[in-house]
Amino acid sequence: MIFKPSWRSLLLSTTTVFAVGLSTPGAKADIPDENYQPVLAHLLGTVMPPKIDEFHAASEELTEGFRDFCSDPDNGGLEETRAAYHAAMDIWQEIQPWRMGPLVANGRDQHIEYWPDKHGTAARQFRKLMFDKPAAYTDPEQLSGASAALQGFPALEEVLFADDHGNQMIAADENGVFLCQYGTAIATNLGTLSGELQAEWPDFATAMENAGPDSMDYPSAKFAATDLYRALHEGLLIISTQKLARPLGENAEDARASRGESPLAGRSLRNIEHNLIGLFAIYDGTWGDIGEEGQGLAALIDNSLLDRSFKLNWQTVADTVADLPPSVAEVLVQSDGYATLSDLKGQIEFLTMLVENDVGGNTQLGGGFNALDGD
Amino acid sequence: MEYQRRNFLKLMGVGGAFTLLPVGLVRAATTPNPEDRAVYISASAGEHDDYYVSAFNASGKILFEQALPGRGHDIGLRPNHVDVAAVERRPGLYGLILDRHTGEVRAKLHCPEDRRFYGHAIYSNDGRYLYITENDFDHARGVVSVWDAEDSYRRVAEFDSFGTGPHELHLMPDGEHLVIANGGLHTHPDQDGRTPLNISSMEPNLSIIERRTGKLVHQAALKHDWHKLSIRHLDVAANGTIAAGFQYQGDLTDQVPLVGIWQPGSEIRPIEAPDNVQYRMRQYCGSVRFDASGQVFGISCPRGGLVTFWDAQTNDFLTHIAAPDGCGLAATNQAGEFVGTSGLGNGWRMDAIRRKRVELPDDSHESLHWDNHLRRIQA
Numbered sequence: 045m046i047f048k049p050s051w052r053s054l055l056l057s058t059t060t061v062f063a064v065g066l067s068t069p070g071a072k073a074d075i076p077d078e079n080y081q082p083v084l085a086h087l088l089g090t091v092m093p094p095k096i097d098e099f100h101a102a103s104e105e106l107t108e109g110f111r112d113f114c115s116d117p118d119n120g121g122l123e124e125t126r127a128a129y130h131a132a133m134d135i136w137q138e139i140q141p142w143r144m145g146p147l148v149a150n151g152r153d154q155h156i157e158y159w160p161d162k163h164g165t166a167a168r169q170f171r172k173l174m175f176d177k178p179a180a181y182t183d184p185e186q187l188s189g190a191s192a193a194l195q196g197f198p199a200l201e202e203v204l205f206a207d208d209h210g211n212q213m214i215a216a217d218e219n220g221v222f223l224c225q226y227g228t229a230i231a232t233n234l235g236t237l238s239g240e241l242q243a244e245w246p247d248f249a250t251a252m253e254n255a256g257p258d259s260m261d262y263p264s265a266k267f268a269a270t271d272l273y274r275a276l277h278e279g280l281l282i283i284s285t286q287k288l289a290r291p292l293g294e295n296a297e298d299a300r301a302s303r304g305e306s307p308l309a310g311r312s313l314r315n316i317e318h319n320l321i322g323l324f325a326i327y328d329g330t331w332g333d334i335g336e337e338g339q340g341l342a343a344l345i346d347n348s349l350l351d352r353s354f355k356l357n358w359q360t361v362a363d364t365v366a367d368l369p370p371s372v373a374e375v376l377v378q379s380d381g382y383a384t385l386s387d388l389k390g391q392i393e394f395l396t397m398l399v400e401n402d403v404g405g406n407t408q409l410g411g412g413f414n415a416l417d418g419d
Numbered sequence: 420m421e422y423q424r425r426n427f428l429k430l431m432g433v434g435g436a437f438t439l440l441p442v443g444l445v446r447a448a449t450t451p452n453p454e455d456r457a458v459y460i461s462a463s464a465g466e467h468d469d470y471y472v473s474a475f476n477a478s479g480k481i482l483f484e485q486a487l488p489g490r491g492h493d494i495g496l497r498p499n500h501v502d503v504a505a506v507e508r509r510p511g512l513y514g515l516i517l518d519r520h521t522g523e524v525r526a527k528l529h530c531p532e533d534r535r536f537y538g539h540a541i542y543s544n545d546g547r548y549l550y551i552t553e554n555d556f557d558h559a560r561g562v563v564s565v566w567d568a569e570d571s572y573r574r575v576a577e578f579d580s581f582g583t584g585p586h587e588l589h590l591m592p593d594g595e596h597l598v599i600a601n602g603g604l605h606t607h608p609d610q611d612g613r614t615p616l617n618i619s620s621m622e623p624n625l626s627i628i629e630r631r632t633g634k635l636v637h638q639a640a641l642k643h644d645w646h647k648l649s650i651r652h653l654d655v656a657a658n659g660t661i662a663a664g665f666q667y668q669g670d671l672t673d674q675v676p677l678v679g680i681w682q683p684g685s686e687i688r689p690i691e692a693p694d695n696v697q698y699r700m701r702q703y704c705g706s707v708r709f710d711a712s713g714q715v716f717g718i719s720c721p722r723g724g725l726v727t728f729w730d731a732q733t734n735d736f737l738t739h740i741a742a743p744d745g746c747g748l749a750a751t752n753q754a755g756e757f758v759g760t761s762g763l764g765n766g767w768r769m770d771a772i773r774r775k776r777v778e779l780p781d782d783s784h785e786s787l788h789w790d791n792h793l794r795r796i797q798a
Contacts, residue, residue, distance in 0.1 A: 145695065149695040278671055286671075321695060413744060414744050414746040414761070415762065418722075419586075
């Protein structure tokens with residue numbers, strides 16, 4: 045791990061300052077189970093549903109945008125459709141780390157976005173698709189039964205941003221007509237998937253909120269809240285070990301922007317920026333103008349200094365990402381680009397450590413004798 | 420999933436359909452229940468790095484705690500004898516032979532300097548020999564050591580496990596063969612003895628050897644794409660079906676099977692739960708146990724806080740029951756019923772057929788962190 049001295053000192057100093065006087069988590073009494081219930085109700089019942097609505101609306105707008113563009117394709121329409129793609133992708137990237145319940149049921153998250161694609165499945169299947177141009181792939185219903193790699197955001201990215209596809213759609217040649225129909229079908233399918241998510245979420249949220257000894261799924265509110273803690277923890281791990289580690293490779297010579305997420309749309313880092321927004325909501329309880337500060341996992345932390353320290357560290361990392369260009373490729377071409385991305389990875393790893401030690405410890409959600417140290 | 424479960428319930432005689440269960444498995448209300456005399460035994464831990472072998476009865480009442488010099492793992496039961504074998508988890512140096520009724524130490528096993536115990540041991544059916552999985556760490560080679568219980572537990576032989584990082588082993592139903600889960604992970608005591616050193620090249624497998632000669636008779640591995648699935652735990656049904664649980668060493672988001680069924684002589688058949696359960700298994704299985712009928716097996720997933728249940732005849736997922744930090748699993752004498760334990764101190768009776776979980780009534784067992792595996796002793 046390579047830190048720029050400035051980031052290392054900033055993050056560490058913030059922690060050091062606020063760590064003084066903090067008590068050890070192990071010394072605290074058990075948090076009563078009823079204390080977890082309001083956190084579940086707030087995050088799952090108040091905060092998440094409007095965001096799913098937003099995602100569904102963005103998917104529907106994307107579909108409408110595609111239809112409008114394809115009815116009379118031109119450059120302006122292409123740019124508007126690409127903007128609609130980015131808007132839908134922004135909110136998806138905020139929702140994506142909440143990996144639980146209806147989001148992962150029936151492989152839904154993978155159908156929405158099949159990534160990482162370690163074997164290049166999507167690109168290979170896409171080439172074959174363009175060669176065969178099967179009509180089934182222009183029908184949203186039939187598309188929903190196709191390979192996950194061909195029915196979500198990465199496939200849409202191929203349609204909108206790869207090769208000469210934009211010009212082909214504007215020219216409305218044979219490839220362009222198929223791309224338009226296929227892209228509309230993908231967008232429609234995304235609308236269906238987000239609609240299913242919207243429909244299924246309330247029952248899941250209710251089950252989590254009503255956790256108790258009679259439930260075979262969630263026998264306590266604390267156990268249910270563990271899913272939220274894990275989403276926060278694993279969301280950060282996925283950013284560092286996949287979204288950044290994959291394009292960084294073994295060293296600067298091995299770095300490849302194409303191994304990042306959404307490389308064709310040039311938004312690998314923009315995705316991370318939005319991931320951090322969704323993840324912070326789990327901790328803080330606010331997500332844009334939705335929710336209430338301090339009503340996420342932070343509500344379980346009886347230590348204002350630690351809470352301030354964590355939020356400051358998080359803000360530092362969020363600011364770092366916001367100051368970077370949206371794509372990994374744009375950073376890697378800079379002379380210190382590799383070091384910059386390595387710094388960012390180090391900062392995310394630092395946040396992960398804070399989540400494990402401070403959030404996991406103080407919320408009592410990060411433990412487990414067998415879960416942490418089994419064999 | 421619901422369809423599968425309905426059909427299964429019919430086969431098991433629940434829900435109004437006729438029963439195919441052997442009469443002996445149906446509890447007679449008027450006769451004493453053997454389960455009332457059952458004893459459950461497991462490695463455990465206290466709050467201050469203190470480790471034990473502990474036993475409790477069917478109500479969950481602690482019967483004894485025997486202190487261990489280090490953290491245990493599984494317990495091997497000597498048939499028709501008071502001995503049980505507690506072998507230190509990897510990289511283990513000690514093994515203790517204890518009295519199953521009192522926990523009294525009856526013999527001590529010392530690991531050779533160039534070997535480390537890996538936590539699992541099993542006796543031959545006649546109780547004469549104890550087999551322990553070990554790591555020959557300088558050669559990245561798994562071995563199975565043989566100890567003669569009738570000769571003061573003298574180490575009398577050592578066989579190749581035909582893989583790296585052997586973990587759980589079981590006797591096959593014929594009593595003459597051992598099936599070994601070679602997890603594929605190379606570790607070395609100089610590097611803490613637990614950190615995997617070969618994830619990119621690991622090659623786990625299931626191997627069956629003759630217990631008297633060490634000769635390899637069957638071996639199977641998963642396809643290469645899944646070579647990071649460490650095959651760690653297994654159980655064997657009376658008909659020779661082997662159920663195995665995997666622990667994935669790759670990325671969090673990789674979609675991989677975590678359970679396999681193996682009929683020796685064929686390929687390992689990977690099976691998966693529905694996505695929302697598969698995801699909650701968190702890429703990690705902790706222990707595997709067949710029920711009394713051999714038709715159902717349970718696989719605990721402590722990282723996800725779940726126990727999953729599977730139909731061994733159709734290879735279908737049946738259901739799951741939440742069990743926070745649950746790992747130890749033992750079959751009761753009832754078809755589809757298990758006792759489970761957790762690192763948080765819980766003890767449950769779990770019914771895979773009716774999807775029920777009930778806390779054991781006596782709370783004395785809640786004072787301990789229950790470790791990876793649980794065994795049932797029929798008194």
